[in-house]
Amino acid sequence: MDRLQVLLHMPPSDRFRFEHARVAQRDFSGWWQRMVIRKGADYGITVGAPVVYSGGVVGRVAEVHAYTSVVELISDPGLRIAAVVDGDTRPISYQGAENQAFGPSRGVIEFVPLDIYASGSSPKRLATSGLGGVYPPGLTIGRIVHVEASADGLFKTGEVDLDPRLAELTEVTVLVPANPG
């Protein structure tokens, strides 16, 4: 179990209870990116709980109903996450971005330190920082494929390619905090 947690970058099980759930419905519009899972208050799911899969972060629980929950995806333009570049400890800001039809899901990053470089040919892994208090540290968000200096010249901004499997998930795992509050 410990080895599996390390391989999947999963947080230790004493902080969270893993609740696996099937995806009932996906609702990916230009306005929002959400999915409905078949577990809710009946399994102790809580609002704000992180949701993950084998490829990393899926999103967070936005609504909890009696038997279902609504998950807001990391590709949702309204979702922000505190992140770090793999091998670096300085926090940057990730946000969901436009999801073009027939194209990959994308996110954008801001406040990237000037000495961070990435491109399509040499992408860098973007992971959760653990600073936001929602997501455990080290979970994969996506791959940074482009960075450029921001207008103010103090930081860089960039683009993040998200895993295409995010749009076709059928099962996810909700990390229910073991000691909520």
Add this chain to the structure above:
Amino acid sequence: MRGATVLFLTLYLLRAMVASVNSALSGVHVWLFAGGLFVAYSALMFPFRRGFTVSILAGLLCDSVAPVPFGTHAALFGAAHAVVFNARARLQRDDTSVRVMVALLVNLALFLALSFARIRHVPSGATVWPRLLSDLAWSEAAVALAAPWFFALQARALELARANRRHSA
């Protein structure tokens, strides 16, 4: 009353089918909006009070599954219903092509109204417009294809419920 109930049931079926299609299309990032179909038939063929009630209920049904302030769809569907109802005397409303055209125009207006209502909640508002316009184009195509079939379904359902007498205000 029976006619309004049957019409609402067909709209409930439509809502379930649109949700299933959108779920299936999520992998290619295409999302269909069929708001025009929720309003067109009741606004064109029903007396105002009953048709308006059906449109409002359909709007509340859509509100219950969308992350928008509750009542947004209901208010928009109600407004669209009132506009179409006031214009229907000048339309050949028994002609299927006219009904389809009304559904397309209402769908366009509702999609744009929802976009403007929703866009202020999206931090990077301008960047999502290409996707919204793409969704709008696909939605209009889907409504054009599905509308004749759906109007026939609604008419047949009213026939089966013996609630198909001519509804004129």
